[in-house]
Amino acid sequence: MIEIRNLTKTYGEGSAAVHALSGVDLDVTPGEVLMLMGPSGSGKTTLLSIMGCILRATSGSVRIGGQETAGLKESELSRVRLENFGFIFQGFNLFPALTVQENVEVMLHLKSVRGSAARQRSQALLEQVGLADKRKRYPSELSGGQKQRVAIARALAGEPPIILADEPTAALDSHSGTAVMELVVNLARQRNRAVVVVTHDPRVLHYADRIVRMQDGRIVEGPEEVAA
Amino acid sequence: MVALAWKNLFHDRVRLVVTLVGIVFALVLILVQFGLFLGFMETSSNIVGYSRADIWIAAPKIPHVNAASVLDESKRFVALSVPGVATVDRYALAFNPWKLPSGAQELVQVVGYNLSTGLGGPWNITQGSVDELRAEDTVMIDELYADKLGVKKLGDTAEIANKRVKVVGFTRGIRSFTTAPYAFTSFKNAQNYTHIEEDQTFYFLVKAAPGVAVAELKKALQERMRGVDIYTTEEMRRKTQNYWVFETGAGITTLIGSVLGLIVGIVVVAQTIYSATVDHIREFGTLKAMGASNKDIYAVILTQAAISAAMGYAIAVVIAKFVAQGSESGSAPILLPDSVAAGTFLLALAMCASASILSIRKATQIDPAMVFRG
Numbered sequence: 022m023i024e025i026r027n028l029t030k031t032y033g034e035g036s037a038a039v040h041a042l043s044g045v046d047l048d049v050t051p052g053e054v055l056m057l058m059g060p061s062g063s064g065k066t067t068l069l070s071i072m073g074c075i076l077r078a079t080s081g082s083v084r085i086g087g088q089e090t091a092g093l094k095e096s097e098l099s100r101v102r103l104e105n106f107g108f109i110f111q112g113f114n115l116f117p118a119l120t121v122q123e124n125v126e127v128m129l130h131l132k133s134v135r136g137s138a139a140r141q142r143s144q145a146l147l148e149q150v151g152l153a154d155k156r157k158r159y160p161s162e163l164s165g166g167q168k169q170r171v172a173i174a175r176a177l178a179g180e181p182p183i184i185l186a187d188e189p190t191a192a193l194d195s196h197s198g199t200a201v202m203e204l205v206v207n208l209a210r211q212r213n214r215a216v217v218v219v220t221h222d223p224r225v226l227h228y229a230d231r232i233v234r235m236q237d238g239r240i241v242e243g244p245e246e247v248a249a
Numbered sequence: 250m251v252a253l254a255w256k257n258l259f260h261d262r263v264r265l266v267v268t269l270v271g272i273v274f275a276l277v278l279i280l281v282q283f284g285l286f287l288g289f290m291e292t293s294s295n296i297v298g299y300s301r302a303d304i305w306i307a308a309p310k311i312p313h314v315n316a317a318s319v320l321d322e323s324k325r326f327v328a329l330s331v332p333g334v335a336t337v338d339r340y341a342l343a344f345n346p347w348k349l350p351s352g353a354q355e356l357v358q359v360v361g362y363n364l365s366t367g368l369g370g371p372w373n374i375t376q377g378s379v380d381e382l383r384a385e386d387t388v389m390i391d392e393l394y395a396d397k398l399g400v401k402k403l404g405d406t407a408e409i410a411n412k413r414v415k416v417v418g419f420t421r422g423i424r425s426f427t428t429a430p431y432a433f434t435s436f437k438n439a440q441n442y443t444h445i446e447e448d449q450t451f452y453f454l455v456k457a458a459p460g461v462a463v464a465e466l467k468k469a470l471q472e473r474m475r476g477v478d479i480y481t482t483e484e485m486r487r488k489t490q491n492y493w494v495f496e497t498g499a500g501i502t503t504l505i506g507s508v509l510g511l512i513v514g515i516v517v518v519a520q521t522i523y524s525a526t527v528d529h530i531r532e533f534g535t536l537k538a539m540g541a542s543n544k545d546i547y548a549v550i551l552t553q554a555a556i557s558a559a560m561g562y563a564i565a566v567v568i569a570k571f572v573a574q575g576s577e578s579g580s581a582p583i584l585l586p587d588s589v590a591a592g593t594f595l596l597a598l599a600m601c602a603s604a605s606i607l608s609i610r611k612a613t614q615i616d617p618a619m620v621f622r623g
Contacts, residue, residue: 096543102538108620116253116532117260118259119253123252127253131540
């Protein structure tokens, strides 16, 4: 599903160069939940960004569903993102001017699903994340946990094979964080989606199938299987 | 994406109001400045434009219509002998002192015309009639200048060149570009006030016979007449406008004012649209991360710009029309013909679209990783 080989990412040049990633190799298989851990600045988010085709690597190979993405044009990368990924952000990144339902429908509109089909699909997703009664509310009227559940519904709306989540529980309290993580993992597993989560939160590690630890732009321990 | 653009605009009402204030201010500035310029052009040459004459015959080398020299009447008969000429009227246009009943003095431009053909006569008559000008020492003035000339009502009297005159009519909106208002009278009366000889005039106004091409007639007159300059009405109008616009400081000032209005307007709109985009930059970053193409993002930004332009334009035109209406009773008219209003709408769209280019650059150069920052 995702094959990363000898990946490097360098910001700046010469003596000012910062090596955010150095020689990273990683595979993500369908249906697995993989957690990326490590201290701040270790390269987790950079790796997630490159994996999600929203940042270009300096060198190395990133194959998504068998397709090499390294040399693709910006418009082709947009298409790869649209077809393969659902994103969940630490800061939710909902559209404040749109209602809960419209936020979910944006993803469907990008995939050319419109009208009643989009409405039915978004309502079904909002029911699954427990927000059917909030569909006409605006993000500003929701709690942090509710906002993140809208983001989960939006990430799943396009039926992507891979969900990428960047510290999805960081802005949430303990109870909401656990509930959100459980929701992501359960919905992804129901649909056999791969999930890659960048996290610092030890409370959610037990949801992982594998944990990868990073430091100074490298994977410092081999992918760690977590007992079910 | 159009729905997102629409909702982005209307969700934050304060932001929308700020955006619209910027656009409305810019468009009103452009409309009023350009309207002033048009009013300036119109006022400077209205006496020519409304003359209904086809051709003006003048003394050589006059700089503009208000600076006439005398001509000999014998040339009238030469003109009349040219095939295609229907009528040739003598026409007076000269500055004269106007003495108010209070004893104060103003300057007027006496316009003496042929009452029978009406060429070069008054228009927009609101009180009195042209027939009353047939009486000796009668004039018609514009109601805009009644106070200035010490006239309160029909029948009031004053003096032109020490001759007592009676006001027998009022017009509306015949402004004078100079500080001297027009006083319309018969050519016969004008001869007395301007002290020209019985066989002299300032201009000849020619009417072409039906079906005769004015340009051809002008050429025929030029071939036959010596010691005069011959202009079509359009040429005389343009000559007069060019003089006042390009050879006097006032005209250049108005022209520069309207160009500055345009530049300031574009800058204000560009800044307004740009800052509205920057406010939503994180949302555009999210859209990109979700897989939206640059085309999708252009669509959102351009739709927002077009909606803002249309709303701003609608408000600006109403305000500018009010301002223009208010100027009708002043000496500096603001003209807003429909063609200018329509042109300004296209300009507003173009301004907003070009301002969006800066915004589009900003939105498409977003560091995509920004969406992962909390």
